[in-house]
Amino acid sequence: MPDEDGHPSREEMSLLTVLNALSDPLRYAVVGALLREPEGTARTCASFNLPVSKSTITHHFRILREAGLVQQVDRGNSRAATLRRADLDHRFPGLLDLIGANL
Amino acid sequence: MPDEDGHPSREEMSLLTVLNALSDPLRYAVVGALLREPEGTARTCASFNLPVSKSTITHHFRILREAGLVQQVDRGNSRAATLRRADLDHRFPGLLDLIGANL
Numbered sequence: 001m002p003d004e005d006g007h008p009s010r011e012e013m014s015l016l017t018v019l020n021a022l023s024d025p026l027r028y029a030v031v032g033a034l035l036r037e038p039e040g041t042a043r044t045c046a047s048f049n050l051p052v053s054k055s056t057i058t059h060h061f062r063i064l065r066e067a068g069l070v071q072q073v074d075r076g077n078s079r080a081a082t083l084r085r086a087d088l089d090h091r092f093p094g095l096l097d098l099i100g101a102n103l
Numbered sequence: 104m105p106d107e108d109g110h111p112s113r114e115e116m117s118l119l120t121v122l123n124a125l126s127d128p129l130r131y132a133v134v135g136a137l138l139r140e141p142e143g144t145a146r147t148c149a150s151f152n153l154p155v156s157k158s159t160i161t162h163h164f165r166i167l168r169e170a171g172l173v174q175q176v177d178r179g180n181s182r183a184a185t186l187r188r189a190d191l192d193h194r195f196p197g198l199l200d201l202i203g204a205n206l
Contacts, residue, residue, distance in 0.1 A: 015205035094197030102118035
């Protein structure tokens with residue numbers, strides 16, 4: 001079962017759900033931006049400067065989190081996200097390389 | 104430019120558009136079914152027995168065709184689709200393997 005924040009375990013991830021999460025241009029851009037950072041980098045949702053409302057940003061990060069693409073951690077009054085590289089590379093080998101080659 | 108039937112060239116394919124096409128369960132199932140066939144197999148749209156109307160099937164195949172996932176060919180009064188394996192493997196190496204491993 002996903003944890004209390006909706007993060008699926010590695011085994012619970014589904015490629016269809018991951019592809020769905022990646023199929024939105026804003027979410028694809030977030031994953032691409034995290035992919036360009038050093039491994040383990042945590043960025044706040046606000047740092048991506050997405051041109052949409054705060055509630056829409058929350059929605060997009062929920063989709064990313066529930067698909068297993070990002071891990072969100074509380075940071076006082078904001079949340080930061082890291083890319084779940086090791087889990088994604090293990091579960092869907094080659095996927096992040098593909099995205100990295102198509103940014 | 105895409106050809107008159109909307110098939111993009113290999114170079115015109117975009118990963119985001121391909122992911123979007125794959126993010127629907129019915130379209131993912133069509134690609135998965137073609138992937139299980141011998142290379143070059145052409146199947147009519149009706150052969151997939153999708154539980155939706157004919158116009159919806161036409162819509163889904165248009166999305167697959169315009170993303171570059173399938174090549175559609177006229178066959179008298181129906182159309183058949185083949186998976187563009189070589190183009191996809193060249194443009195997005197590893198993508199079809201990922202799908203094949205997650206059917």
